Amino acid sequence: MFVSYKWLQDYVDLSGINATELADKITKSGIEVEGVEKKSEGLKGVVIGHVIEREQHPNADKLNKCQVDIGAENPVQIICGAPNVDKGQKVAVATVGAVLPGNFKIKKAKLRGEESHGMICSLQELGFESKLVSKDYATGIFVFPNDAEVGKDALEELGLSDEVLELGLTPNRSDALSMIGVAYEVGAILGRDVKWPAIEKAEAAEKASDYISVKVEAKEDNPIYTAKIIKDVKVGPSPLWMQTRLMSAGIRPHNNVVDITNYILLEYGQPLHAFDYDRFGSKEIVIRRAKDAEKIVTLDETERTLTPDHLVITNGIEPVAIAGVMGGADSEVKNDTTNIILESAYFAGTVVRKASKDHGLRSEASARFEKGVDPARVREAGERAAQLIAQYAGGTVLQGAAEVDELTMEPAVISITVEKINTLLGTDMTVTEVESIFKRLQFGVELDNETFTITVPTRRGDITIEADLVEEAARLYGYDNIPTTLPIGSATPGQLTDYQMKRRKARRTLEGAGLYQAVTYSLTSEEKASQFALEARESIRLAMPISEERSQLRLSIVPQLLEVVKYNNARQIDSLALYEIGSVFFKRDEQELPEEKEHVAGAMTGLWESHLWQGEKKSVDFFVAKGVIEALFDTLGLNDQINYRQAQINDMHPGRTAEVLLNGEVIGFIGQVHPTVQKDLDIKETYIFELSLKALAEAEVAPIAYQTIPRYPSTTRDIALVVDQATKAGDIQDIIEEAGGKLLKEVSIFDLYEGERMEEGKKSIAYSLKYFDPERTLTDEDITKAHEKVLEAVKEKAGAELRG
Amino acid sequence: MMQERLLELQEEALQKVTAASELKELNEVRVAYLGKKGPITEVLRGMGKLSAEERPKIGALANDVREAIASKIEEKQKALETAAVNAKLATETIDVTLPGRPVNKGNLHPLTRVVEEIEDLFIGMGYTVAEGPEVESDYYNFEALNLPKSHPARDMQDSFYITDEILMRTHTSPVQARTMKKHKGQGPVKIICPGKVYRRDNDDATHSHQFQQIEGLVIDENISMSDLKGTLDVFAKKVFGQDREIRLRPSFFPFTEPSVEVDISCKICGGKGCSVCKQTGWIEVLGAGIVHPNVLEMAGFDSKKYSGFAFGMGVERIAMLKYGVDDIRHFYTNDVRFLKQFNHHEA
Structure with a gap:
């Protein structure tokens, strides 16, 4: 909502307070003023001139040579290219020395050999937006009314020196979508009264109801509809002051009738519509829901197909307007219109919103109906508009109105105590202070002891409960005056849940291991949604995606991380390691929310260690990545519960991929991205993992229990085992651990040999076995006994031979 | 006579210790003067010819001489060892301004x-x-x-x-x-x-x-x-x-x-x-x-x-x-x- 500072003074006294101060006060008490603009800022030297001569430029077809009286001693010669410039016009002249928007300075010039002492201006050249310029002057200079005074400041006359406050209104404050509404707000802030416009009724003896009848078939959508008739109007331009006020509010002037309806819309907040009586098509107005597939050509000359969701004004036969949204082209007020039906009505917000949305038509009118207009102003707004039409377009207002009025308008009555207000705000307001606030708002105030009974005027439809009154009290008392305290009450333990704690541990571990945390999008393409998915389940599609790229909920994080790798690789960052913790989504029943699981995923590529000046480097490989997740499992206390199993997974390297099992259940995978996929993505060799964080965090973990630090020495025996190429080191380790019994405390692999000195199809793995007993020093026999068992077991179960 | 001989030997030995510039040289001095076949031992062997009064005096002197030489050798040995270590360390000097071995470290988003x-x-x-x-x-x-x-x-x-x-x-x-x-x-x-x-x-x-x-x-x-x-x-x-x-x-x-x-x-x-x-x-x-x-x-x-x-x-x-x-x-x-x-x- 744009509010002219000058115009506002018609309704509330602003003496002693300038526009900037006013803006600050309005902002502080509840409506954000997003800006105060004075269009003439920085401009100067534009006056009203009178074109006393115009002739064709001798050397240019499209230029005019004008002699213009600018109120100076002598007329000046100005060369003007506007097609509509003519003798007798009053125009805006930027004189020599003038400054126009964009710091454009006017100098004396010679155009095709003729001197030009200034410029005759269009409204656009003076800083008006094109969309606000009346179509009459859209492509030429602006012409003032004939009575404009030569030599006067044109900027002033065009309202450009006015200051305009731009209000950013929250949806509840539709009451401030009118000048009168803003006046009430300002009145409450300043403690000043609101002056309503005076309506001087001058009606003919003839009755409006003899000319037209009104029937409402959809009373819930339209509880009150009034139609006034104005006869014998003369359509023409509206007065300049009205045009400039409309433009200051962001509305383009058309003609006096349309301008007046818009003026009232701005003044009262009540949208009006004028129909051409003679082109209306009948003598009855019927308001009803549209029929399915019914059609109307609206003012913008677009044919629109209606549905029963839309409310229409009809002439009993066909729609002539979409209620509250836009009128029809057939009954539009045109230059030759003489008789007018003036509609002032209350249309329900929901039905207007539906139509405005379905047809993509959002107008000043629809915006107001959608948010709710003040039903108490419907009749008065119609009266005032009719009077202005008679005043500025000639014509006679017929008596009364044809109308249907079934409006039951009950103002809200709310009781509240001062104590309630103070408790909710933490303030210490007195009864008198609170009373003064409600009175300044011009609410009905009754006070019984410390209890107020407040009657809320219908213009403030947003106030229905106690809390709303508390807010009114708070904002007019001033938030700056509210004290600063902290809640006192029963103490509550502040802490993370076990799960949240583990998630943080996981983050710390992965960061400590050298991975950066990434955050990517949950929405992705259909193809990527299920790529690398841990569980082959159906993905979920949005009903109305913005793009295919973001149309599905992800089942896995890895594809997004690979995008990040691709992005970085493309920017010469070849080495990177990332992880992400985030939700993936699995479809359930249509009616049910999907299953959301938190996963942790990682992507690692390029050099892992590099200490180049010492000539050391190591690239990421499977075991580097595996080491990272092992560290994660260790932090979470799960190392004993985790196993790896060679696996074939789509888009993964067939020989370098493992499933990760937690107590036998697959909870993730790790491995190299399939080289073909790497090539398609244009990324280097990349290792990834994705694990169910949920499964990891929810697994039971043994509590930490101290174990005695050994006092006796341990003994280590190394063995090199020759096994089949396909035998898994992990399996042998399991066999060793099982066979080694209590004395075997640690098994580690220290060598792997698969070279040419081995028999075909065999490999050698060397294990180091550490034996000890916390109670005593082990004898050679003890160890040999245990060790023999190990050797037997590996031979028997894995066909392993000791390497000679 | 024996007394002078001992003092003479002491003087001679200390000079050689001072002159020694390597551990090996120093060791040779130690063996030469303090060894079983060394001149001091030889002097002591002739103690039998001395009177009962003179014998303890010369014995004591001989011990003093031995100790003086031994302590000088020890002192010199430490000095030579330190010098050797220092010389070795000097060859091990590195440029401390070169960057350290990077530790992988990620961080939160x-x-x-x-x-x-x-x-x-x-x-x-x-x-x-x-x-x-x-x-x-x-x-x-x-x-x-x-x-x-x-x-x-x-x-x-x-x-x-x-x-x-x-x-x-x-x-x-x-x-x-x-x-x-x-x-x-x-x-x-x-x-x-x-x-x-x-x-x-x-x-x-x-x-x-x-x-x-x-x-x-x-x-x-x-x-x-x-x-x-x-x-x-x-x-x-x-x-x-x-x-x-x-x-x-x-x-x-x-x-x-x-x-x-x-x-x-x-x-x-x-x-x-x-x-x-x-x-x-x-x-x-x-x-x-x-x-x-x-x-x-x-x-x-x-x-x-x-x-x-x-x-x-x-x-x-x-x-x-x-x-x-x-x-x-x-x-x-x-x-x-x-x-x-x-x-x-x-x-």
Whole structure:
């Protein structure tokens, strides 16, 4: 909502307070003023001139040579290219020395050999937006009314020196979508009264109801509809002051009738519509829901197909307007219109919103109906508009109105105590202070002891409960005056849940291991949604995606991380390691929310260690990545519960991929991205993992229990085992651990040999076995006994031979 | 005679010790003078010829001479050894200004960093961290928050719906509704709710279809607007600096009444007005208010007994203000050169 500072003074006294101060006060008490603009800022030297001569430029077809009286001693010669410039016009002249928007300075010039002492201006050249310029002057200079005074400041006359406050209104404050509404707000802030416009009724003896009848078939959508008739109007331009006020509010002037309806819309907040009586098509107005597939050509000359969701004004036969949204082209007020039906009505917000949305038509009118207009102003707004039409377009207002009025308008009555207000705000307001606030708002105030009974005027439809009154009290008392305290009450333990704690541990571990945390999008393409998915389940599609790229909920994080790798690789960052913790989504029943699981995923590529000046480097490989997740499992206390199993997974390297099992259940995978996929993505060799964080965090973990630090020495025996190429080191380790019994405390692999000195199809793995007993020093026999068992077991179960 | 001979030997030996420049040479001196075949031993062998009176004197002198030589040798040996070590160490000198072996080190994403900082602040004030699903029912996302189906703020165009009743949550407020319901009308409730949210926006420098919010909710008896103001003051000073001030401006949200917009004083200009704060001296950071009685009642709380406050903010906005990030898309591009910048602890 744009509010002219000058115009506002018609309704509330602003003496002693300038526009900037006013803006600050309005902002502080509840409506954000997003800006105060004075269009003439920085401009100067534009006056009203009178074109006393115009002739064709001798050397240019499209230029005019004008002699213009600018109120100076002598007329000046100005060369003007506007097609509509003519003798007798009053125009805006930027004189020599003038400054126009964009710091454009006017100098004396010679155009095709003729001197030009200034410029005759269009409204656009003076800083008006094109969309606000009346179509009459859209492509030429602006012409003032004939009575404009030569030599006067044109900027002033065009309202450009006015200051305009731009209000950013929250949806509840539709009451401030009118000048009168803003006046009430300002009145409450300043403690000043609101002056309503005076309506001087001058009606003919003839009755409006003899000319037209009104029937409402959809009373819930339209509880009150009034139609006034104005006869014998003369359509023409509206007065300049009205045009400039409309433009200051962001509305383009058309003609006096349309301008007046818009003026009232701005003044009262009540949208009006004028129909051409003679082109209306009948003598009855019927308001009803549209029929399915019914059609109307609206003012913008677009044919629109209606549905029963839309409310229409009809002439009993066909729609002539979409209620509250836009009128029809057939009954539009045109230059030759003489008789007018003036509609002032209350249309329900929901039905207007539906139509405005379905047809993509959002107008000043629809915006107001959608948010709710003040039903108490419907009749008065119609009266005032009719009077202005008679005043500025000639014509006679017929008596009364044809109308249907079934409006039951009950103002809200709310009781509240001062104590309630103070408790909710933490303030210490007195009864008198609170009373003064409600009175300044011009609410009905009754006070019984410390209890107020407040009657809320219908213009403030947003106030229905106690809390709303508390807010009114708070904002007019001033938030700056509210004290600063902290809640006192029963103490509550502040802490993370076990799960949240583990998630943080996981983050710390992965960061400590050298991975950066990434955050990517949950929405992705259909193809990527299920790529690398841990569980082959159906993905979920949005009903109305913005793009295919973001149309599905992800089942896995890895594809997004690979995008990040691709992005970085493309920017010469070849080495990177990332992880992400985030939700993936699995479809359930249509009616049910999907299953959301938190996963942790990682992507690692390029050099892992590099200490180049010492000539050391190591690239990421499977075991580097595996080491990272092992560290994660260790932090979470799960190392004993985790196993790896060679696996074939789509888009993964067939020989370098493992499933990760937690107590036998697959909870993730790790491995190299399939080289073909790497090539398609244009990324280097990349290792990834994705694990169910949920499964990891929810697994039971043994509590930490101290174990005695050994006092006796341990003994280590190394063995090199020759096994089949396909035998898994992990399996042998399991066999060793099982066979080694209590004395075997640690098994580690220290060598792997698969070279040419081995028999075909065999490999050698060397294990180091550490034996000890916390109670005593082990004898050679003890160890040999245990060790023999190990050797037997590996031979028997894995066909392993000791390497000679 | 023997006495002179011993002193002579001592003089001779000490000279050789002093002259020795290598451990080997020194050892030769030791063997030559102190060895079993050395001259001192030889002198002592002739002691039999001496009188009983002279014998102990010469014996003592001989011992003194031996000790003097031995101690000089030891002294010299240490000196030579030290010199040898020093000489060896001198050859081992390295350039200490060369870089150390890098330790791999990642760090949190800036958004998580902000979230954890805020979580920890509120945990310290007795809050717990509540979380909820990112795909929500229309009921929890809107209806339970006083946004009935006909509400103008609920435009299909603005939200990612999956079915008519299920959508990507548009804010983290449904977590508040869910938590309140779990409390079954029993206060106190003190939670902070971080999480991802989704809006049907095209991505540009200031909009992101996915972003993160963090909201707080306190419900107890006698919770007031002044408590909200105090709590947010603590927040602003912790997150943006001790010299920041806050300002509350009336606003509107369907789930709070009264509702406020909260500004912090501009860090750049200190409140005088600059381009960052659009000449106002204040920067809008979050929305808040007193929980709407409808919201309390819908969640089973007696709005006569309990009151509460809620606040919510965009994590990206906080991070952008805190670190001066100028384009929201940076948070989701994950350029490592961007991520790496958020690596150290700030005061």
